Amino acid sequence: MLDVKKVRGGDGLAPISAQVDEILESVFETTRKATEAFFNAYNENPNPKQLATWLETRAWREIDYVFLLNEQIRRYGMRFKRNHITLLAKQSFQEAEHYEDVGRAVESLGGTVPTTVPEPAMEWSNWLWDCMDRHHLAGIAAWYCSETSASGSFEPTFVGAERAGHAEVVKIYKQIEIDEKFHTSLGRQILSTYAETDEDRAEILRAMIGMRDIAWKTFTPEVVAATVRAKEKVAAAG
Amino acid sequence: MIATTAFEVKVRSISRSSDGVVAVELCHVNDAPLPGWAAGSHIDLLLPNGLTRQYSLCGEQGDAAWRIAVLREPAGRGGSAYIHDVLRPGDVLSAAGPRNNFALVDAQSYLFIAGGIGITPILPMLKEASARQRPWTLIYGGRTRRSMAFLDEVRAHGSADVHIMPQDEVGLIDLDRHLAVPQRGSLIYCCGPGPLIDAVESASRSWPSGSLHRERFGPKPVDQTLVEGSFEIELALSGSVLTVGEDDSLLEVLEEAGYPVTNSCRAGICGTCLLKVLRGECDHRDDLLDDEQRASNTMILPCVSRAKSKRLVLEL
Numbered sequence: 001m002l003d004v005k006k007v008r009g010g011d012g013l014a015p016i017s018a019q020v021d022e023i024l025e026s027v028f029e030t031t032r033k034a035t036e037a038f039f040n041a042y043n044e045n046p047n048p049k050q051l052a053t054w055l056e057t058r059a060w061r062e063i064d065y066v067f068l069l070n071e072q073i074r075r076y077g078m079r080f081k082r083n084h085i086t087l088l089a090k091q092s093f094q095e096a097e098h099y100e101d102v103g104r105a106v107e108s109l110g111g112t113v114p115t116t117v118p119e120p121a122m123e124w125s126n127w128l129w130d131c132m133d134r135h136h137l138a139g140i141a142a143w144y145c146s147e148t149s150a151s152g153s154f155e156p157t158f159v160g161a162e163r164a165g166h167a168e169v170v171k172i173y174k175q176i177e178i179d180e181k182f183h184t185s186l187g188r189q190i191l192s193t194y195a196e197t198d199e200d201r202a203e204i205l206r207a208m209i210g211m212r213d214i215a216w217k218t219f220t221p222e223v224v225a226a227t228v229r230a231k232e233k234v235a236a237a238g
Numbered sequence: 239m240i241a242t243t244a245f246e247v248k249v250r251s252i253s254r255s256s257d258g259v260v261a262v263e264l265c266h267v268n269d270a271p272l273p274g275w276a277a278g279s280h281i282d283l284l285l286p287n288g289l290t291r292q293y294s295l296c297g298e299q300g301d302a303a304w305r306i307a308v309l310r311e312p313a314g315r316g317g318s319a320y321i322h323d324v325l326r327p328g329d330v331l332s333a334a335g336p337r338n339n340f341a342l343v344d345a346q347s348y349l350f351i352a353g354g355i356g357i358t359p360i361l362p363m364l365k366e367a368s369a370r371q372r373p374w375t376l377i378y379g380g381r382t383r384r385s386m387a388f389l390d391e392v393r394a395h396g397s398a399d400v401h402i403m404p405q406d407e408v409g410l411i412d413l414d415r416h417l418a419v420p421q422r423g424s425l426i427y428c429c430g431p432g433p434l435i436d437a438v439e440s441a442s443r444s445w446p447s448g449s450l451h452r453e454r455f456g457p458k459p460v461d462q463t464l465v466e467g468s469f470e471i472e473l474a475l476s477g478s479v480l481t482v483g484e485d486d487s488l489l490e491v492l493e494e495a496g497y498p499v500t501n502s503c504r505a506g507i508c509g510t511c512l513l514k515v516l517r518g519e520c521d522h523r524d525d526l527l528d529d530e531q532r533a534s535n536t537m538i539l540p541c542v543s544r545a546k547s548k549r550l551v552l553e554l
Contacts, residue, residue, distance in 0.1 A: 002509035008525040087505055094502070178500060182508035189507055189525065 004185035012195030013188075016205060023205075024148045027212045031152035034219035039160025041221040046164050052111025053227050055169070057218045059106055060114045060121045061146070062099035066092050068128060068139060076136040080194065087186050094179045101172045108168060120218045120227050127214055131207040137191060137200055141207035144187030149215035151180050244284065244334040247272075249327050250303050255387040258310045259355060260322055261296075263303040267330055272304055277362035278340035278453075281306070284332040287324075291317040294359035294429075294453075295336060296388070307387050309355040339474050339553075340453040342366050346423030348374040349416060351438055353430020354381070359453055360429055361388055364395055375399040379411045379434070417441040420449070428452040435477070447496065452477040469545040473497065473554045474516050488540035497554060499540065506542035513538055518550035 005021065013020055042050055069092040077085045103113035117125045124146070132139035154177045161169040195201055217223060246267040255261040266272050280294045281304065297305030311318045342348075342363050350367075352360040357378055367374045376399070380386035383404040392400055403411050417426070417438070426449055428438045435452050442450050454477060467484030471491070482491045489511055492499055501511040506524030515538050522532045524539040531537060538550070 002512060002526055004508060004526065006526070006528065007507050083505065087503065087507075090503070090505075178510055179502050181510055182503035185503070185507045185509075185526070 004181050005188060007185045007189045007192075009189035009192035010194070011192065012200065013192045013204070015198075016201050019205060020208065023145060023208045023212050027145055027149040027215055028152035030212075030216040031149040031219055032156060034216045035153040035156040035160070038219060038221045038224060039156055039163070043160060043163050048109040049111065050224055050228055051161075051164070051166065051169070052106050052109035053231070054219075054224045055102055055106045055109070056111055056114050056118055057121045058150075059099055059102040060118050061124070061150070062095050062102055063114075064117070064121075064125050064128065065095040065143060066099065068132060068143060069095065071132060072139055075132075079136060080190070084186075084190055084193075088190075091179075091183050091186060094183070098172075098176050098179070101175070105166075105169050105172055109166075118227075119230070120223050124211075124214050124218065127210050131203075131210070135200070135203040135207075137195060138203045138207040140187055140190055141204040142211045144184060144191065145208040145211035146215045147180055147183045147187060149211070151177070151184065152216075153219055154180075244282075244332045246330050247304070247333045249325060249329045249331070251327055252321075252325060255307055256389070257382070257385045259307055259385070259387040261305055261307045261387070262321065262325070263297070263305050264331070264333065265303045271302070273336060275299060275304075275336040276338055277342045277366040278359050279336035279338040280340075280359070281333050281335035281337075284334075285317060285320050286329075286331070287316060287320050289317045289320070294340075296358040296361045298365075299362065307355060307358045340427075340429070340451060342427070343425060343451070344370070345372065345425040347372055347421065347425075349421070349424060349426045350374060350376045351411075351413075351416075351426065351428040351430070351434070352376065352378045353428075353434035354379070354385070355387065356428075356430030356434070356453075357386070357388055357392070358429075360427060361391060363427060364392070368395065373399075375401070375416070377401045377403060377411055377416060379403045379405060379430070382406050413437055413441040417445070420445040424449070426450045429454075448476075450477075469547070470549040471545075472517075472549055472551045474551055475554055479549075482544065487542070488538075488544060492540060492554070499554075501541055504541040506539050509539065511539055511541050513540055514553040516551040516553055518545055519547040520544075520550065521546045 038054060069088050073085055073088050106113050128139060128142050128146070131142040154173055157173050158170050191204055195204060247264040248267045250263040250265045253261050275295050276299070280292045282290055282292055284290045293306035293308065295304055296307055297303065308318050308321045310322050340359055348367050350360050350363060360376070364374065364376060376392065378386065378392060378401065381404070386402070386404065389402065392402070418441070426438065426442055426445070428435055428450065429452065432454060435454055438452065439450065465484060469482050470479055471482060471488065472479045478495070480491050480495050482488050489499060489501060489504065499511050499513065502508050503510070507526055509526050515536050518535070520535050520538045521544040522538070523542045523544065526539065527537065
């Protein structure tokens, strides 16, 4: 009902707001379709280990956000108003809760909660940290895009996981959906408040375009299937 | 007033129900079926003199016509006077609803307490409770027997436990007799003048939380001793009134009173805690509602926003 893209902050994104919105709509839609495709394939032949593998990448994202947000505060926080430091810290706390909850779901499905970057998430994680190194707003822009991508996965996750009888997964993602509105709203507000120059805006767009092209990939059934095969190969060799 | 679609109704009949009370039957202006309703529902009537009033539906569910009952209020602002003195069969009015902030929740048994015109939402509840085969008791008080509407319909429930208590015959209702000892599994439904509801709230304080459902026909008077910067919130669905101190957050006050509200940022930027406002003027301090939403005074983000008026009525 309330559009968090319209959160008030400053005019920093005004010259590029149409492009920003286009990127967000695009990543939302590609992720939605990828998630639908995953659950359609999953429900034809449900294998809990496939769902666990799909969730392992989700779990990694949560903890990587925790690292990222705290590093953002450490490196760049003194450029922000105190309330934004508090809100970034609050987001970090919620991401940690998500890591815990998604991790629990992974384990219940027979999977292993990642403690290092899983291979399917490598490109995503590298892009995020590359942005963080480049510019004080680029990391935020990248996770803003990534969080919006995640939002696109929620509805098909609810439908697909419920159909497969995974009520716990639905419950966890219902909570994550609530928090994600806060996270995307905060991202928008910070960018619009602190973007001042054309260089700032160029870095924001670069970060978001890069993440747009990466974020949806790990949601697809093909990537999950390839990851499962790779794990089985390693297990067989060991 | 909540924005719902209004439509035209025609007055089918007006009849005297008791001293000072008329019963008005309303049908659709085109004889189309009226919206269905459940016990406890009320409608908004926009009177030709410009006043909008809410009236409980007190007829038979499923009837082609709605029935309301209107008490003449000498100290009112003209709504009841219009209905008693000017309104005629055949007149056309605008109506909206029904809405229901006083629904009959399922319980093992019921204690209904009605004071005066407060019988109107209670009357359909008696029938509903009987249909559900739930035992019930009715305590119906009024100034005099002649002033009490629908006595015949109440008595028609035959073997039910009905106490008709005109004040000029038996004095004030002995609420302690019925409320001093909580009845497990039983709910109390009360409607009537403010002092009656206040008395029932006091007498039932030992009952489990949530046992008492009440509907006030007028708002509970604002506490005149409120500290500057404080305001009250009235929860329309439960009738509770809470005070938000000048250093309190509206959200925290609700949570501490046992009304959890889904929330996330607690900073006015995510919209998760959005609540519907029924009356009062908001002091919006969020970063999300646009100018039109703010000006409507129909919604609020309680994590950061407050009230400009002394009281806000929330749909909670």
